[in-house]
Amino acid sequence: MANYIYAVKGNEIYVNLFTNNETEFNLSKAKVKLKQETNYPWDGNIKFSVTTTVKNHGYVLKIRYPGWAHNEAIPSNLYSLLENPNEEKRIVILTVNGKVTPLKLDKGYIVINRKWNTNSI
Structure with missing residues (x-):
């Protein structure tokens, strides 16, 4: 499963799965x-x-934008998730080093293109 969590292309790191882990890239x-x-x-x-x-260090972190976060059962407009009136509306909030950052989406990924330093969160 470890090989499916991340992908790397040039200076881009793709996050495909969400799970506790730690890894290193060159x-x-x-x-x-x-x-x-x-x-x-x-x-x-x-x-x-x-x-x-x-x-x-400048590189791009691309985090998969999960379908459930925007009421999408599968990547198409054929199906959508039923809304539950008792459930809170799903809102995706991106923070970088404690500051709310606007979402930039590209082909199903949240894109964070910046110069990173040690201890960036």
């Missing part, structure tokens, strides 16, 4: 350590911690 002259902490699927809170060997 990206353009820097080692990047990524730690994922979550209680998923019991709640939707997912925390990523970044450690890098190069200060202000």
Whole structure:
């Protein structure tokens, strides 16, 4: 299963699955350590911690935008999830280092393109 959690292409790290883990990538002259902490699927809170060997290292983190977060059963408009009036509306909030950040979506992924430092969250 470990090979399905992440994918790397150039300076992009794709997060495909949500599970507690820690891994390391070699990206353009820097080692990047990524730690994922979550209680998923019991709640939707997912925390990523970044450690890098190069200060202000620029790369892209692409996190899969799960269908349930936007009422989509499968990637199409054929089916949708039934709304439960007793359930809170699902809202995705992205924070980077404690600051709310607007969601940028591309082909089913939340895109975070920035210069990372050690201890970025």
